[in-house]
Amino acid sequence: MILKILALTILVIGQVFLVGAYAQSVVSPFERGFGDVKFLNAYFGTQSEKMEVEPGDKNVPFTVVLANVGTQDITGIRGQLSLPFGFSSADGIGSLIYADNDSNALAGETFALTFFVNIAKDVEIRQFPGAVKVDFSRLRETGTRNAFFDFEFKVTGYSTLNMRAIDPFLVSLKNNVVVVELSNDGTAPLSGVDVVLQNTATTIAATSQSISNVEKAVFDQNNWKVGNIEPKSSKHITFNVYVPENLKNAVLHTPMDITYFDAHGQRKTISRSVNFYVGGLIDATIYDVYLRQLGDRQLVTGEILNEGNTDGLFTFVTLQPLANSNIKQKTQYLDELEPDSPVPFNIPLEFDGEPRVGEHDIRIIVRYKDSLRNEHIITHDTTIDYQHPPSTTDYDILQLLVIPAAAGIGAFAFIKLKKRKQTVKQTS
Numbered sequence: 209m210i211l212k213i214l215a216l217t218i219l220v221i222g223q224v225f226l227v228g229a230y231a232q233s234v235v236s237p238f239e240r241g242f243g244d245v246k247f248l249n250a251y252f253g254t255q256s257e258k259m260e261v262e263p264g265d266k267n268v269p270f271t272v273v274l275a276n277v278g279t280q281d282i283t284g285i286r287g288q289l290s291l292p293f294g295f296s297s298a299d300g301i302g303s304l305i306y307a308d309n310d311s312n313a314l315a316g317e318t319f320a321l322t323f324f325v326n327i328a329k330d331v332e333i334r335q336f337p338g339a340v341k342v343d344f345s346r347l348r349e350t351g352t353r354n355a356f357f358d359f360e361f362k363v364t365g366y367s368t369l370n371m372r373a374i375d376p377f378l379v380s381l382k383n384n385v386v387v388v389e390l391s392n393d394g395t396a397p398l399s400g401v402d403v404v405l406q407n408t409a410t411t412i413a414a415t416s417q418s419i420s421n422v423e424k425a426v427f428d429q430n431n432w433k434v435g436n437i438e439p440k441s442s443k444h445i446t447f448n449v450y451v452p453e454n455l456k457n458a459v460l461h462t463p464m465d466i467t468y469f470d471a472h473g474q475r476k477t478i479s480r481s482v483n484f485y486v487g488g489l490i491d492a493t494i495y496d497v498y499l500r501q502l503g504d505r506q507l508v509t510g511e512i513l514n515e516g517n518t519d520g521l522f523t524f525v526t527l528q529p530l531a532n533s534n535i536k537q538k539t540q541y542l543d544e545l546e547p548d549s550p551v552p553f554n555i556p557l558e559f560d561g562e563p564r565v566g567e568h569d570i571r572i573i574v575r576y577k578d579s580l581r582n583e584h585i586i587t588h589d590t591t592i593d594y595q596h597p598p599s600t601t602d603y604d605i606l607q608l609l610v611i612p613a614a615a616g617i618g619a620f621a622f623i624k625l626k627k628r629k630q631t632v633k634q635t636s
Contacts, residue, residue, distance in 0.1 A: 252269065333396070525572065540555055572590070
């Protein structure tokens with residue numbers, strides 16, 4: 209019985225020692241240190257705002273945020289920063305990187321140390337390790353305490369957002385398709401890009417005076433979700449805008465607010481304006497194209513009607529043969545195409561070689577320029593039926609025969625009418 213009790217006792221004592229040994233062999237992944245100061249964050253920027261930085265930047269603020277987690281206020285706070293190769297003090301290479309906090313840090317409150325750093329041009333855009341030493345004193349206590357913290361920080365790169373219209377020219381009295389390019393010329397990505405058109409009729413309702421003329425135009429949308437824009441890349445937004453006639457020859461200002469998240473994950477909003485020049489509308493049509501006889505000549509005639517609100521400039525009309533027609537190509541200068549005023553053209557018909565009787569396929573080409581000196585071309589295809597005109601000799605003979613005959617018929621009719629009147633008079 210005594211032996212059994214002894215064996216049971218030895219077994220229990222052995223299990224206690226084994227459990228203790230196992231507990232000592234397990235290492236916790238979290239440090240359980242206690243102190244007056246706790247590290248919170250480290251980044252480029254000030255305590256109130258983080259900054260995007262890139263290689264080659266000089267005298268950049270670098271902030272370490274800490275908290276007084278002790279039970280007493282601390283004072284005389286000073287930090288010394290240790291960064292890897294490629295980062296140096298703004299005071300010069302070889303200088304220590306110091307920062308002082310002139311205020312007391314109350315118990316339970318956060319405080320910051322802001323250092324100033326130069327970044328070498330060959331530093332990569334990535335995450336780096338760093339360390340900081342913090343010296344401080346407790347109020348109503350002699351001596352200096354210190355704390356050491358390791359951390360990681362990031363050289364983010366710098367994002368640069370630009371905005372421009374692919375084609376900055378609009379036409380009044382017309383629904384224009386607009387493409388706007390958003391480009392990131394920097395070295396850091398832009399995330400969650402959102403574009404909002406400002407100063408529309410709804411946004412200026414509460415203002416006494418508009419700062420733009422965009423409310424006079426009609427947009428089919430005013431908000432665009434763009435997404436992410438990587439460095440050295442671009443994205444496009446597309447929309448339709450109708451511009452009334454009273455904006456002709458004016459500049460349409462379209463202010464936009466762009467919201468995005470920078471490389472630190474901070475939400476930012478910037479304003480950009482895309483400007484457009486509004487030109488007049490030239491709406492030209494070719495019609496009533498015929499082959500007409502004028503004396504002994506045949507002309508291809510027609511009219512051009514401009515139903516727009518501005519002149520077409522430097523207008524030329526060209527007669528062009530199609531298929532197997534042997535009509536000569538000829539061009540005529542018409543000058544301007546004024547709105548709502550038909551402009552006639554008359555092109556003499558000539559042939560390469562002997563004229564071919566019958567139908568000829570032709571094309572009328574009208575070229576003109578707008579107020580920006582951009583050339584526009586319209587065409588009209590038709591068929592004309594060419595027949596030999598009467599020769600000059602035949603025409604003269606016809607005149608000799610027809611005119612006396614007509615005179616004779618007229619004289620005979622006059623005599624008959626006179627005799628009839630005399631008979632009626634005698635009868636009465």
